[in-house]
Amino acid sequence: MRLSCLTAAVGRTERMGDTTRLTVAQALVRFLAAQYSERDGTEQRLIAGCFGIFGHGNVAGVGQALLEAELDDPSRLPYYLARNEQGMVHAAVGYARMKDRLSTLACTSSIGPGATNMVTGAALATINRLPVLLLPGDIFSTRVASPVLQELEDPASLDVSVNDAFRPVSRFFDRINRPEQLLASAPAAMRVLTDPAETGAVTLALPQDVQAEAFDWPDELFARRVWHVRRPVPEPEVLAAAAEGLRGARRPLIVAGGGTIYSGATDALRELAEATGIPVAETQAGKGSLPYDHPASVGAIGATGTTAANALARDADVVLGVGTRWSDFTTASRSVFAAADVRFVNLNVTAVDAAKHAGLALVADARRGLEALGEALEGWSVEPEYRERAAALAAEWDETVERAYTLGHGTPPAQSEVIGAVNRVSGPRDVVVCAAGSMPGDLHKLWRTRDPKGYHVEYGYSCMGYEIAGGLGVKMAAPDREVFVLVGDGSYLMMAQELVTAVQEGIKLTVVLVQNHGFASIGALSESVGSQRFGTRYRYRDPDTGRLEGDTLPVDLAANAASLGAEVVDAATIEDLEAALRRAQASSRTTVVHVETDPLVPAPSSEAWWDVPVAEVAALDTTLEARSTYERHKRRQRTYLNTQDKVKTP
Ligand SMILES: Cc1ncc(C[n+]2csc(CCOP(=O)(O)OP(=O)(O)O)c2C)c(N)n1
Ligand SMILES: [Mg+2]
Secondary structure (H helix, E strand, O other): OHHHHHHHHHHHOOEEOOEEEEEHHHHHHHHHHOEEEEEOOEEEEOEEEEEEOOOOOOHHHHHHHHHHHHHHOOOOOOEEEOOOHHHHHHHHHHHHHHOOOOOEEEEEEOOOHHHHHHHHHHHHHHHOOOOEEEEEEEOOOOOOOOOOOOOOOOOOOOOOOHHHHHHHHOOEEEEOOOHHHHHHHHHHHHHHHOOOOOOOEEEEEEEHHHHOOEEEEEHHHHOOEEEEOOOOOOOHHHHHHHHHHHHOOOOOEEEEOHHHHHOOOHHHHHHHHHHHOOOEEEOOOOOOOOOOOOOOEEEEOOOOOOHHHHHHHHHOOEEEEEOOOOOHHHHOOOOOOOOOOOEEEEEEOOHHHHOHHHOEEEEOOHHHHHHHHHHHOOOOOOOHHHHHHHHHHHHHHHHHHHHHHOOOOOOOOEHHHHHHHHHHHOOOOOEEEEOOOOHHHHHHHHOOOOOOOOEEEOOOOOOOOHHHHHHHHHHHHOOOOOEEEEEEHHHHHHOOOHHHHHHHHOOOOEEEEEEOOEOHHHHHHHHHOOOOOOOOEOEOOOOOOOOOOOOEOOOOHHHHHHHOOOEEEEEOOHHHHHHHHHHHHHOOOOEEEEEEOEOOOOOOOOOOOOOOOOOOOOOOHHHHHHHHHHHHHHOOOOOOOOOOOOOOOO
16 A cells, blocks of 8 residues: 555656656665776675664655655665664674775764764774765754754854764765755765775765755766776886885885775785785784785784784884774884884875875775786795794794683683684684774784684774674675674673664674673773773772772673573683584574673783873872883884885885
8 A cells, every 4th residue: 555655656756858856865865776886897886775763854854765765676775774873884884894895885864963973983984994875864954943953053153063073074074955966966975985095984964854855856867877996006106116115125024904905905915925925914904914824924913913923013124004004003103113214115095094104105006006016026035034034923923822712711711712712613704893892902913814804893993882783784795704793891881782783684693792891901901001990890889988899780781682682692611602602603693692701811912012191290109100111112112204215215
């Protein structure tokens, strides 16, 4: 009945020559359904679907348009109901990363809090250089009903709404105040989404009256459109200078970042590493660029790195960064590359990253650049002793990993044993997902990655709450892989609600919920900066001391997960955990495996530093001690402004 009403309504859209009369929202949905990306000749839907939570700011506009689309053709722009707007952006980000930025999802929200809930997700997307399309509702363009529910009233301007908070965290922002603006804005938004150097959050704020307004759209707006994702080639002169610099290096090191994976450059990287013998270290986003046991792989680098990568980094004379934005974790706050004359060559599609650390800016697509470097370096390789040293250091670290995986700590187990169990049970193509807490660092060091898409730790924003929501997007993008979400109790408490979305959609996740009653990560950090783990444990307030140091809280996160519709298994020992993980693997349902761990067992040391400033004056001895350690480390911090002769700028 409802469908026939709709068909009648669709049939009523007036056709006037080469135009179609639709609302702005209907036109946008139709436009998005016709957008494709193309790279290396392969085309795919650019916007594969739309997450949404409706309110008065989008229910009658985008909501109505999505309904018409679903009833007319369910594949046009599939709609997914999420639980939290931040969560749905995380899911879209997880999806886009898994799709190497060639496909993403849209997110529609109401105005006000629904919209601002997406701001964190937008920042996360932009910082990680991952495309998402955000469609927050906005206040009336006509102002006829101002102030509407949830409107921010800026006394100085009626042209400001809460959505202006998206501007600094979006790579493209526009507010569609008149229907015809969409003709310019929608294609501009698609261009940014598909530009490998510019991509990030793209926001089209949609005033609620404009969403529902009709317009005669030229039909060419709805034509199938293919956005070519470019692979820029390096400038020959800069390429020659990079090759010359590397040929002159005695202790070169490659640092593979996320761009290596997004560009599909992992084969080119492997070939270059095999031909030249240059060891390869990996950032968080770049982990998986080489399989963990590849002879050239020295694993994670930086503050959460392996002793192998960090030892090589300390002596490296020329560092080739590939698709990395050189975060402080990667450089150990500008301390891990310690040679006085260290020089950087930065192969990056993004000019701003290529120019970092006074590097030779080899602006190009990672795959094209690595292939070109491979040719330019033909016949050259590092000394055999250097190759052997890297391999010996990597083997030593692998033994460290094995020990950490099999500590025999007892009950509750150590976190590294939990990671070991998940690694043993998961298949080579399965994906581990994490974002915040102590696990990202431990995973970076310890996870044995066997596939370029097998490691998915969001560490650009390291956002608590990304884990489950992001994992949902990962699984939507790769239904043929098992997805293991590792989430701490703190992150779980911040955002677990997309479990309901996973249950609703029959999207299977295996969630390993690591319960250590608070913030093991920030607790350890707090201790290291002299702040005595203050405020990092989930405890009752002690009536005697007035401090949060009473008994452990009676929070039952396993019961919580079960209440959200997930299958739940409690595991006390590592043996239980492995059995539970195998059960989860065999199940078609989303399963939460709940395991208690000992928060006080650290992972093996990276022998690296992270710059977190310590109070310069303090009444506490612990702080004063930490300050003097801090000052010692601080003296080793470098500027990386060296432009001396080793790598010549053409
Ligand atoms: C949204 C957000 N708020 C605060 C932080 C700072 N932070 C980083 S880790 C962490 C604690 C995480 O606790 P949990 O998930 O239990 O992991 P654990 O540290 O115990 O491994 C906090 C508060 C953050 N990264 N993200
Ligand atoms: Mg915790």
